[in-house]
Amino acid sequence: MKKTIIAVTLSSLIISGCASNASNSQKGASIGAVIGALAGKGTGDNDKSRYVWGAALGALAGGAIGNYMDNQEEAFREELAGSGVEVYREGDNIRLSIPGNITFSTGSAAIVTNFYPVLENVAKVLNRYEKTKLSIEGHTDSVGDANYNTQLSIQRANSVANYLQGTGVATNRLQTLGMGESQPIASNDTAQGRQQNRRVELRVIPLQS
Structure with a gap:
């Protein structure tokens, strides 16, 4: 049976850098796509995606993108060193893969205590580099019903968004996605x-103009 992914319909805005042998800073110069202004926080229940990207309050242009993301990537690596979080560079985007053993208990969307410092360090960098948006993706393993797992993954993504908002990250920078299994x-x-599949992935995406 084909699994359904419930997500905010903004995935088309996740724009990767151009594939070339150029540096990350040089790649930024070739990107001219514009991220549109969209509605702010939704009003759904906890089992629905409640965060969508809002109107951009500033943007990066041309060659400035790569350099800005280079610096932000370095900041993430420094703040998250030894935490178990994997930092990946994907074109001009940054992906943070947070393993299940430090995020949520099995079958729960409540953030475990060990996850707090990780999210606080993520927020510290996000608040320093405000010209980016964040896609928060919840993932589960395949145990249990697929529809239940999809809803659980959405709840987990919303829990992360709630916590980041509480640490000062602007709501209009957040989008939540439930990927399920x-x-x-x-x-x-x-x-x-x-355990590897029960994870949260954060995609940091530059605002472009």
Whole structure:
């Protein structure tokens, strides 16, 4: 049965940098796409995506994008060193992969205590680099009903958004997505693999003009 992904319909705005041998700063110069102004925080219940990107309050142009994201990537690596969070550079975007053992208990959308310092360090960098938006993606393993897992992943993404908002990250910079069990990064046949799949991924995306 085909699994359904419930998500805010803004994924088309996640723009990757151009594939080339150029530096990240040089790649930024070739990007001319514009991220449009969209509605702010929604009003749905906790089991629905409640955050969508709002109107941009500033943007980066041309070659400034790559350099800005270079500096932000370095800041994330410094703040999150030793936390278990993996930092990936994908064109002009930054992806933070946060493993399940430091995020949520099985079957729960309540943030575990060990996750607080990680989110606080993420917020510290986001608040320093305000010309970016954040896509928060919740993922689960394949245990249980697929529809339940999708709803759980949305609730987890919203929990992260709520916490970041409480640390000063502007609501109009946040988008939440519930991916459910649809994008595993390991086998669901083992306990270790299932733990890897129970994760949150944060995609940091530059505002462009």
